[in-house]
Amino acid sequence: MESAQDKDSVLAAHAENRAVAALMARHPQAIAGAGFAHRELTLWIARQAIREVCRTLRSAGYNFLADVTCVDRYPVEPRLQVTYHLLSHSLKERLRLCVLLDTRDPAVDSITPVWPAANFYEREVWDLFGVRFDGHPNPRRIMLPEEWEGHPLRKDYPVEGYR
Amino acid sequence: MPDAANFTIDPLIEPRPESASGDRTMVLNMGPQHPSTHGVLRLVLEIDGETVLRLVPDIGFLHTGIEKTCEAKFYQQVVPLTDRIDYLSPMSNNLCYCLAVEKLLELEIPPRAQYLRVLLNELTRIQSHLVWLGTHAMDIGALTVFLYTFREREEILKIFEHVSGQRMMGSYFRIGGLALEPPLDLFDRVRKLLDMMPERIDEYQNLLTGNPIWVNRLKGVGYLSAADAVAFGVTGPPLRASGVDWDLRRDMPYSGYEKFQFKVPVSQDGDVWARYQLRMEEMRESVKICRQALEGMPSGPIKADAPKIVLPDREKMKTEMESLIHHFKIVTEGFAVPAGQVYQAIESPRGEMGYFVVSDGTSKPYRVHMRNPTFASLQALETMCAGRLLADVVAVIGSIDIVLGEIDR
Numbered sequence: 001m002e003s004a005q006d007k008d009s010v011l012a013a014h015a016e017n018r019a020v021a022a023l024m025a026r027h028p029q030a031i032a033g034a035g036f037a038h039r040e041l042t043l044w045i046a047r048q049a050i051r052e053v054c055r056t057l058r059s060a061g062y063n064f065l066a067d068v069t070c071v072d073r074y075p076v077e078p079r080l081q082v083t084y085h086l087l088s089h090s091l092k093e094r095l096r097l098c099v100l101l102d103t104r105d106p107a108v109d110s111i112t113p114v115w116p117a118a119n120f121y122e123r124e125v126w127d128l129f130g131v132r133f134d135g136h137p138n139p140r141r142i143m144l145p146e147e148w149e150g151h152p153l154r155k156d157y158p159v160e161g162y163r
Numbered sequence: 164m165p166d167a168a169n170f171t172i173d174p175l176i177e178p179r180p181e182s183a184s185g186d187r188t189m190v191l192n193m194g195p196q197h198p199s200t201h202g203v204l205r206l207v208l209e210i211d212g213e214t215v216l217r218l219v220p221d222i223g224f225l226h227t228g229i230e231k232t233c234e235a236k237f238y239q240q241v242v243p244l245t246d247r248i249d250y251l252s253p254m255s256n257n258l259c260y261c262l263a264v265e266k267l268l269e270l271e272i273p274p275r276a277q278y279l280r281v282l283l284n285e286l287t288r289i290q291s292h293l294v295w296l297g298t299h300a301m302d303i304g305a306l307t308v309f310l311y312t313f314r315e316r317e318e319i320l321k322i323f324e325h326v327s328g329q330r331m332m333g334s335y336f337r338i339g340g341l342a343l344e345p346p347l348d349l350f351d352r353v354r355k356l357l358d359m360m361p362e363r364i365d366e367y368q369n370l371l372t373g374n375p376i377w378v379n380r381l382k383g384v385g386y387l388s389a390a391d392a393v394a395f396g397v398t399g400p401p402l403r404a405s406g407v408d409w410d411l412r413r414d415m416p417y418s419g420y421e422k423f424q425f426k427v428p429v430s431q432d433g434d435v436w437a438r439y440q441l442r443m444e445e446m447r448e449s450v451k452i453c454r455q456a457l458e459g460m461p462s463g464p465i466k467a468d469a470p471k472i473v474l475p476d477r478e479k480m481k482t483e484m485e486s487l488i489h490h491f492k493i494v495t496e497g498f499a500v501p502a503g504q505v506y507q508a509i510e511s512p513r514g515e516m517g518y519f520v521v522s523d524g525t526s527k528p529y530r531v532h533m534r535n536p537t538f539a540s541l542q543a544l545e546t547m548c549a550g551r552l553l554a555d556v557v558a559v560i561g562s563i564d565i566v567l568g569e570i571d572r
Contacts, residue, residue: 040505085517089409119542159234
């Protein structure tokens with residue numbers, strides 16, 4: 001969706017940014033990509049590092065988890081883009097983190113140990129996209145009935161449902 | 164499709180201890196048809212006598228798949244859907260969605276449209292808080308207040324009808340501005356309402372603030388600490404009532420809010436009473452913002468200068484070839500939005516409402532996600548209710564001002 005930008009140049013342009021500085025100091029290998037558009041900074045994070053990255057960012061001042069959602073980029077692989085929106089009350093800044101997952105094993109560490117607020121959001125992403133969150137305290141569907149088949153917000157799920 | 168083998172189906176709460184002993188706790192089902200759950204919220208509670216031990220919300224009864232529907236509509240056709248998410252503050256939803264798409268399009272919105280948007284949003288805030296106050300008081304047993312608040316709410320809805328032709332689902336906002344120039348006598352009507360409002364807010368407070376039953380049911384109930392509020396993603400009045408001084412209108416202004424002077428009420432008490440007092444203050448501040456919007460209302464166009472995105476005037480469409488072509492193209496094909504992803508948040512009456520819009524460069528959104536304030540606030544419900552009496556649950560639900568339409572989407 002977002003045109004690929006050169007990671008190093010974006011990171012260099014935002015070296016002053018608290019999030020970028022904290023991540024470059026603690027987990028430089030966790031940043032898989034970076035983008036800056038519409039005055040919003042996006043960081044692509046390696047999937048195994050997301051919980052540690054969130055912990056680092058929380059101590060760097062990004063104290064509030066605003067949202068967790070997902071985008072299905074079907075048929076591009078890796079197709080599922082789990083998207084986190086963080087907010088810093090003290091810096092008055094937002095930050096977007098993205099983790100890419102493929103169809104064979106759509107699983108990522110839950111960030112509920114860092115922000116309990118992620119609980120409902122991750123259940124919603126599991127319910128509507130079929131992304132598993134390892135370590136989630138209550139990994140159940142939230143919107144749809146427990147016996148529902150499929151994950152409706154995936155692009156290969158027809159708008160009118162399976163007949 | 165990943166298999167669901169790791170996810171077992173279990174009842175929400177098992178009573179403790181498992182064996183049938185004398186001091187077994189009881190599991191109580193509350194809702195989805197309970198009148199104080201404001202729609203179709205189902206709560207499963209584990210109670211010991213009258214004390215709540217655990218509380219598990221069960222949501223999704225109103226799930227209509229709006230996010231999926233959005234992907235099949237042109238950008239402009241999504242606006243009426245956003246009305247129906249949070250049906251008590253449709254104008255806030257309209258604004259948030261339009262701002263998100265305008266961010267993608269990098270559209271400049273003329274000042275008059277911005278001021279009108281602020282005016283309508285603050286009226287929406289007053290209107291939404293009036294519904295909250297009426298129903299909250301009714302839950303607790305003060306039936307009279309409802310009749311008073313709905314009297315003023317009706318006035319505001321009449322103004323909305325005057326502007327957009329609809330009382331509630333106005334869909335008055337357009338990507339790039341507003342649908343129509345508002346009617347000539349609108350500002351007089353709003354001014355009349357604003358002159359009356361402070362007095363009416365005093366009237367509600369006279370009915371409630373000194374009432375010993377009301378005070379006892381609210382004070383010290385549903386305590387939420389600032390740290391818990393932030394951890395659970397609580398926003399809006401419940402967050403400010405817990406002592407976190409955060410309001411998007413002031414701290415990350417949008418749609419020209421930086422031009423307005425207003426106070427952000429904050430309380431340190433963190434209980435239901437603090438949330439009540441805070442919302443009453445917020446209504447007074449909204450009245451002030453509306454006054455400023457009326458006084459400073461600029462003249463000029465209400466639509467951005469973007470003929471390929473904004474529908475042309477009716478008259479021009481009938482007389483000019485270019486406008487006719489644009490009109491035809493926009494209506495039949497929509498307009499393409501450059502690829503990208505944006506997140507736009509506004510301060511809705513209930514807290515941070517955010518729209519995450521992803522575009523793939525076509526005329527239909529690739530993905531629209533709504534971050535809704537009460538969806539997150541609902542997670543803090545157990546913390547607020549655990550260890551308290553069962554009757555307090557009703558007061559706490561009222562105090563976070565839930566709207567199931569936006570929780571379930």
